[in-house]
Amino acid sequence: MSDLNFDYALLIPEFILVGTAILIIMADLFRKELGLGRLVLPAIAALGTIAAGAASLAYIDDVDDFANVIAIDNYTTFFRVLFTVVLLVVVVSGYEYVERNIRHTGEFYALLLLSTVGAIYMAGARELLTAYISIELLSFSLYVAVSLAKTNPRSAEAGLKYVLLGGVASAMLLYGMSLIYGTAGSTQYSEIAAAFSGGTSEYGFALLLGLVLLIAGLGFKASAVPFHMWTPDAYEGAPLPITAYLSATSKAATFALLLRIFAGPLLPVIDQWQWMMATIAVMTMVGGNLIALQQTNIKRLLAYSSIGQVGYMLMAITTISDASASALLVHVAGYLITNLAVFSAVIAFHNRTGKEELDDFAGLAETNPYLAMVLTAGMFSLAGMPLLAGFVTKFILFQAAASGGYLWLATVAVIASTISLYYYLQVIRRMYLLEPARGESGRWRLSPAGYIATGTLTAGVFLVGIYAGPLFTVADRAARVLALS
Amino acid sequence: MLNRLPIPAQFDRIIVVGATIAVLGALPIAAVLIALLLLDELTAPEVVFWAVAALIVAGALGTVLLPNIVHAAVSLVATLLGVAGIYLLLGSEFLALVQLLVYGGGVTILLLFGLMLTRAADDPVIADGAQKPFAFGVAALIGGIFVAAVLDANWSQTDAAAIGIRDIGQRLFRDYGVPFEIASLVLLVALIGAIAIARSDQPEPEAAEAEEVTT
């Protein structure tokens, strides 16, 4: 017991994030006395995020752990950097929106920072309890953040819905974890793997039920069908930056956790869960993409589109292998960049017009060709068009699935992905082929932050699409930690 | 069916029926347990276990089914006390004590305070929708599945020796210090959230001033 490693230096990035969160709350309290301008809070948040992200880079190629509960390895580093980047993007592209539409800006930024800590520990946890409590940290922050919009009457309702259903999901997750603990006799990933690799026949239904509940609980967080119903409501009700954050960090963190668990402790029992994952993957990609065809609100459309994307990612978990693990990391990163580009554009659009129905995008190519271009690139990337991030990452993902013996799954994914093109085109068609609404045909510009965020992300979408080599290398190094054969 | 029972109007039908069922149900359970104990089929701890288990289940049912939310909250106390009993049976006096103090005492009191302050208790609302029968069916199925799973497994046995406070402290604050600290962050978030959501929507005068300062 005394040989545990208590090197607190391993947790510096999270200390920075939590410290920044507390600093922001303090600054918010004394804003009047100190005469702080409205840019101060987002600036502190951004600086803290950058500092945490930069500090994360110090751990590259470390193979270490904190007290046997948090792994500090390339996998954790990958997600530390990813999540801090997402946070930075959300802060930069969203501050104008936050200023106008959020009730308590200080608390808002603090919650974002704290939730990122939860997300990072979801990726880093090597023990079930830590994983669970990290999920709760992320979820609680988001429950609150979803209800903070002051202009949208649906915000509070969405928050309530999210918290109640999230509670149900957490209960399932905890049940599942306790059943797995009960069968394996430990919450440590490594010990669970050791326990299960010796054969599992004596655990019978208990282990199966544990797996089902684990998948259901995490499926809820990842919004996999049939545990997805909260997603469109929460996306629609939440403030836009939080919607972006939900679709990015929340999802990626869940997959970070899923991959770590299913590629580690649960790998010996793959025969028991593989078909469950495959079933859910198919339902998710087909269901999400089909329902997306019916949507008329951009947030709901993106919600269902993200559900479809989750289906592809679940496919990678199903066909778990070294190749698909690294493909999943690549896809998650590419998807995050693309999705954030789209959301940054939608936020910029909302800042200007205050609207979010698909029909409101009519004629955007005329009133703001730049933004229309950004959205087009983003949508095409989500649909998986070549030369954009979405194609490369999806291609690698599908290929990994196909070579992992799940050809039929990859085929379903390709077909689902083709269906998705239809609704993405619906948005593009409106922007380019319809006239702007009467009296709104004047040109307009984005704020500087809007240009920076959308420009950088769009460049990222193209960069990953054209030269993805470095991303592959990084993802490879992260996935190697999982030591899959 | 409930309406045809000869119950005076001034009584809450559900309470009367529920209490009757509880008493009628408890009597045979008690009788059977005592009989088994006397026949040496069960040991004393086992009898206690089944009694406590019955209490937990009854309390949980009451929490879900009672129409008056204050009644439901009190019924919850029974469940929480039952859980403390389970801890005792497992030889973990400290946890049993904590369970009693924190849940049986603190949490329940807080809950009742909350209900009274928000006057939710004045206007009892039956939150059952049209899907009630389905919900019963689904709950029964889930229950069946859980029971089947628990019975089917060959659980890994651990030493049932009492776990001392020192051990718990070591585990909680040292080995699992990180999840403990994360839990404290969760509480921080919950606190922030409670305040942020509850605070009024009035535009803060200082915010407006701050904007003027910068612009």
Place this chain on the structure above:
Amino acid sequence: MDMEHVWLLPAIPVVIFAVIGLFGRLLPRGGDWLAILGMGAVTVLAALAIVDFQGDNIAVWSEEWMKISDGSRVVELIEISTYVDSITVVMLTAVTIVTLMVMVYSVGYMAGDSRYGWYFALLSFFAAAMLTLVVSGNLLMLYLAWEGVGLASYLLIGFWWEKQSAAEAAKKAFITTRIGDVGLLIGIILLWRGSGSFDIQEIIHHAESGGFDQTYLTITMLFLFAGAVGKSAQFPLHVWLPDAMEGPTPVSALIHAATMVVAGVYLVARMLPVFDTVLIARDVVLYTGLITAVMAASMALVTSDIKRVLAYSTVSQLGFMFVALGVGAVTAAMFHLLTHAFFKSLLFLGSGSVIHATEEQEVEQLGGLRRKMPATTITFTIGAIALAGIVPLAGFWSKDEILVAAQEGAPAIAYITLAATAVLTAVYSTRLVLLTFWGEPKNRSVHEHAHESPPVMVIPLLILTALAVVSGFVALDGVGEALGFAGGIGEVVYEGAHGHAYALNETVAIGATIASLFGIGLGFIYWWGCAARAEAARNWAPELHALLVNRYYIDHLYQATIDRVILGLSGVVGWFDRRVINETGVDGSAQGLGYFGLRLKFLQTGRIPNYALAMAVGVIAIALVAFGTN
């Protein structure tokens, strides 16, 4: 330039695309000169590379693009690679010359358009993608370029998006070809899975050495062929090409006649050694081509839009090429591809000249233009004769090659069908020329302001006319030798055993000529002079006429399928998600909902219990299946 550096060819236009796309507003004339100069340079470089080719050498060049490693060993290396052989050379010739001609022509045709600069940027982008497609040495890069030309086509068909029909056509083209592209992508992944490589030559080698399972390879090649069917507008995915005529006419000439639509032919030609190892797949190619050829030609007979006639004609001629590939005659297919590129782009540009002058593209409104537009009339007529296949114009030689190949390598039905299609081809060519340029003007006001097009449009027409006349001669030994390819095209373009020196098969040649002359005669009988005989022909079999006018009801069928099946399915799933799960719970009783809503305002739209119930049902379902199967 030597052949190793063909990667320069797509690099030039892509840079120009970026420059015009970003700074087009600042450049004089929107940067059209830049695009044309660039394309001219590409043409010259391509010509140099072709000279370097000298008949039989093959050049390979590759560079690492990205690699996926598995710990220490490289699992997969994806390369940028180029591969130049005879097939590439033919494609390069067609693509560079036609693109250059179209760009020059567009200076006149698109003059005054509000997005003039953007148009040239898009053309450059298209050229870059098309050249990449042609020189690509691996399937992944080919697929990228494949989607690239599709995207360029989408943007150019919808270039005048103010027109609702153009927007719809663009979408239709994009989605229809995407259906094929899915097949192509699946095919590529399957080939990779079987052979472990994206490199085309390695895959061919793997297939020839029997490395694939036969059934597996058959299915794979059918998927791959689906991509070709979509791109080359073959039955049953031919529906998008006629609609694609909503784009600017030079675009139709470039993309929808000479270059992009032949990408499918190119793909099959490139992969033919693999097709050869699974004969069923090759038969599918053959019969797809055959059905398409005759079907499209028959639809061209009754179409009244001058560009749509040409579109159907293109589909039909592409069918010819697939027939040739189906019998294994790469030479014939590539030869026809080359000549067709010249005479069909000539016809399209000629029709563009007519449309430019009259702003009318219904043949029912045209007529008698020969006096007003002599240059267009002559060039268009020559193009039409080449299409009909009259000696000594280009179409005669290449079509003859295909007929010979079909006669030798396929069941008699193929030869007979092709001959019949040749008659139909001659008929609609004649009809088009007669209705447009001869006879009396049918609409005075249209005729009044018709005028000959400016020189910048006429000169490309003349150059293409010259090519339409002479390009067939490359089949002849002497001409080939003069150009540096001993033995003519037959010796140049071949794969293994399929090549043969060109030899005129007199029987076939005479038969084909008679068929063409017969068709032309029919055309004259019906459409020369008064319209009464055409009217009579129409009334002779009204059902048949209706069938043709309605394009065999295939478009209707597809529309209905999309409306009923896809959107219907989506509707059902969406409805289920919305109503059954989200709103009412599983019972769906309105009464329950009312009660619910009344008593529980804050949950009214929330339906939280229903969501939770659905989650629980999901858990139960999975758990029960799990318990049941273990």
